[in-house]
Amino acid sequence: MLSAMLPVSAPQPDESGLFFVAKPPSSRPPSRPSGTRGASGKGPRRLARPAGEGPRRSAKSGREAREDTRRERAPARAGERRPPRASGTSGASGPSGDKRRPPTDKRRDAKTAANAAQERRPVRPPRKISHGANLPRAVATPKKPGEPQRIAKLLARAGIASRRDVERMIADGRIARDGVLIDTPATLLTSLHGITVDGNPVKEPAPAKLFRFHKPAGTLTAARDPKGRPTIYDRLPADLPRLMPIGRLDYNTEGLLLLTTDGELKRQMELPSSSIERTYRARAFGEISQTQLEDLVEGIEIDGIRYGKIDANLERRTGRNQWIELTLTEGKNREVRRVLEHFGLEVSRLIRTSYGPFELADLPMGGVDQIRAHDLVAFRKSLGGGGGD
Incomplete structure (x- = not known):
């Protein structure tokens, strides 16, 4: 009774003359046509570009593509030569490929020489700023006792005469050092040891009064x-x-x-x-x-x-x-x-x-x-x- 109520299609012969039973229609929706989206899509899918119109999407899986990119970016091992990267392949600079020109041997050698010269350059110590360098002359850092000074200044400090008078005394041949006359007021001395004026030895200057x-x-x-x-x-x-x-x-x-x-x-x-x-x-x-x-x-x-x-x-x-x-x-x-x-x-x-x-x-x-x-x-x-x- 139940079988009589269901519609059953009659067996149809195939090309070989054998009979087969037609299957009932499936509830699965028909497959999409190539190049289109489903009913919930936002428009037609962009069709693949024909050959010769630009880079194609890699057929490799995402993991394989990442491995290739990592291998390309890694530094080359000693003695290893890599094939040049094909134009149009995806690289570090983006989907359009690496547009940076690889350095030539000449440029590489110049850069290496520049880096070597920079490493050989001596490191200068920080410049020491004298506290009296930018101050007026009156308050500049005075010379230390052991530094050479002009003879006219030392004799003036010793109370012999003013600087101008000392210069005149030198021109008159009245000042000598170890018995030899001094002929220029620009003579530099560290002390008055051996200096004589009119044959009399000069004492070191006493404390200022x-x-x-x-x-x-x-x-x-x-x-x-x-x-x-x-x-x-x-x-x-x-x-x-x-x-x-x-x-x-x-x-x-x-x-x-x-x-x-x-x-x-x-x-x-x-x-x-x-x-x-x-x-x-x-x-x-x-x-x-x-x-x-x-x-x-x-x-x-x-x-x-x-x-x-x-x-x-x-x-x-x-x-x-x-x-x-x-x-x-x-x-x-x-x-x-x-x-x-x-x-x-x-x-x-x-x-x-x-x-x-x-x-x-x-x-x-x-x-x-x-x-x-x-x-x-x-x-x-x-x-x-x-x-x-």
């Missing part, structure tokens, strides 16, 4: 004067060592004048880069206000000469006469007088009351005394240079 001197007005800050005017050395006691003035004071200027036995100390204190403060008191006739004096803090230019910062204060006034206190660091020639004369004032008296930490205080006119050694040592540690008016 510094003196205060209350210079009176009407004396010249010089060793000699062609006009015959009195100098500071005419007022100094005869039992003092040879002293050199630090800076200068005008012929009519009075007050504190520092004297030293050390030429190097003199030079350092005279240079403007030392920025040592000096204070003056001026008695001037005329009219001036505190506001005008305060403007000097910014400096002033007079007749093309630029004067730096001046701290000026009006102390007291009597009629048209006033006392003005001025503190400066440059100390150009006649600086205080020229600045006050620029305001129409007539300076009748000018006194220097201090130079750095050293003050005139109650030192009498024409008096002189020595700065204590420990005060000088403390001052030299913070030294920067200076000058005078």
Whole structure:
């Protein structure tokens, strides 16, 4: 009964005359046509390119392709020669192949030579920067005691004479070394051993000494004067060592004048880069206000000469006469007088009351005394240079 209800196709003969039974239709969907996607696809599949139109996709499996790529990238073993990579094959540079040109023997040899030269080049040690290399000359690192120095400098430090006077003495044939005359001031020495002046041996320089001197007005800050005017050395006691003035004071200027036995100390204190403060008191006739004096803090230019910062204060006034206190660091020639004369004032008296930490205080006119050694040592540690008016 059940078999009678199902449709059964009749047997059909094949080409050989035999009969076969037709199978019922399968529920499996028909296969896709070549080059198309299924019902859920997003469009037709791109057909394979014909031969000669570009690189074809490798027929190897993914694992085999990765092994080939790894083998190509690995460095060649000694004596191994690899076949050139075919153009169009996939390489490290992408699907279009490795476009980098392999280096020729000439380029390879040049690169190898350059690398070898780089390895042979000596390694330079890091450059040592001298702490005094970029500083002003006044505060540059001084030479060590054992280094050679010019003979004029050593004799000046020993208190024989100034550098210029030493040069003149050398030209006159007064200085010798081990009995042989020295003919040039550029002679370099490490010490004064064997040096004679006028046949007398020169001793090594003693520790520097510094003196205060209350210079009176009407004396010249010089060793000699062609006009015959009195100098500071005419007022100094005869039992003092040879002293050199630090800076200068005008012929009519009075007050504190520092004297030293050390030429190097003199030079350092005279240079403007030392920025040592000096204070003056001026008695001037005329009219001036505190506001005008305060403007000097910014400096002033007079007749093309630029004067730096001046701290000026009006102390007291009597009629048209006033006392003005001025503190400066440059100390150009006649600086205080020229600045006050620029305001129409007539300076009748000018006194220097201090130079750095050293003050005139109650030192009498024409008096002189020595700065204590420990005060000088403390001052030299913070030294920067200076000058005078």
